Amino acid sequence: MSKAVFTMKLEAELRHEFMTEAANEDRPASQVMRELMRDYIAQRRQAREYDAYLLRKVEAARISMRAGRGRSDDEVEAEFAAKRDQVAAD
Template sequence: MKLEPELRDRFMAETAADDRPAAQVMRELMRDYIDRRQKARDYDDFLRRKVEIGRRQWDAGLHVSNEEAEAEAAARRAELLRRIGEADA
């Protein structure tokens, strides 16, 4: 791995100030980088699958308009509020 001398010197100074071996810190940084990249790939895969499912549902006609979804949600809210009102009575 090639590093600029100034970057290497500053890194070595900081690890020495923390009384930690530079190699240990580098391993931690590498593991953290690998973990972040894996999580990003996993999320991208998850999102891709969700989009594919949505597209298949759309193609199969298994969708509702925004207006229909809002109307259904409003009806559910009204029903829940009615039940709460009955329970309080």
């Protein structure tokens, strides 16, 4: 794997605190930054995948509603009220 140099501007206090914390763990700052970057990339990918999942679910619900398979809020509430009553009775 080839490596590249990454330069960034930081506030002096932030840099000092970061370098101190990395040194306290006996870890190079570059290693910590790579881990932070990998974690950030993983978080963003997961967020995009979840957003795509939600969009698919919403679109499926819209298709269902347009096809007349939807139920009103009152119908859903009545169904689950009956289920709650049944659980309470058991």
